[in-house]
Amino acid sequence: MTNKSASNSIELLTFRIAEQEYALDIMSVREIRGWTHATPLPHAPHYMKGVINLRGTVLPVMDLSTRLGLPKREQNDRNVIIVVKLEETMTGLLVDAVSDIVALSPEDLQQPPEISSSAAAGVVSALTLIDERMIRVLDLSATVSSIEGVAA
Numbered sequence: 001m002t003n004k005s006a007s008n009s010i011e012l013l014t015f016r017i018a019e020q021e022y023a024l025d026i027m028s029v030r031e032i033r034g035w036t037h038a039t040p041l042p043h044a045p046h047y048m049k050g051v052i053n054l055r056g057t058v059l060p061v062m063d064l065s066t067r068l069g070l071p072k073r074e075q076n077d078r079n080v081i082i083v084v085k086l087e088e089t090m091t092g093l094l095v096d097a098v099s100d101i102v103a104l105s106p107e108d109l110q111q112p113p114e115i116s117s118s119a120a121a122g123v124v125s126a127l128t129l130i131d132e133r134m135i136r137v138l139d140l141s142a143t144v145s146s147i148e149g150v151a152a
Contacts, residue, residue, distance in 0.1 A: 008106060014099040014135055015082065018070040021099065023128075023137045028084045032098055035079040049094055052081075059083065061092035067143065068123065084140060091144045102130060109137065 012023035038050030038061045047066035051058050081092040109126035125139035
């Protein structure tokens with residue numbers, strides 16, 4: 001039985017990229033859909049797969065593994081796109097697989113150490129342990145902020 005108050009718990013969607021586990025605040029997630037081939041756009045950042053048609057809306061899709069500086073991976077039918085909304089901007093995040101939804105208290109989250117100067121620096125807002133697995137909680141605004149101009 002869990003002794004966590006619903007009022008101060010944080011719900012996170014956990015997912016996998018390159019054998020690593022990450023999480024996003026569930027409140028920013030709009031939907032999860034299967035991998036759809038994206039149409040590339042010229043002069044887009046290297047981590048942008050392109051755009052897809054989401055029920056009549058042009059949705060930019062970011063390869064999250066490339067954005068985070070992880071090894072390049074081939075897309076397959078098991079990949080999914082997590083559609084997130086930040087303020088008024090919708091973005092698709094390409095990940096290997098969605099894992100679970102977890103509820104945590106703010107005390108379960110720890111600040112990450114400032115040891116990285118890579119492309120992923122600043123995008124991890126917190127770390128937490130779930131069943132001995134280290135989960136990196138992404139700061140969505142830092143992760144997608146640089147693609148504002150890409151969305152059509």
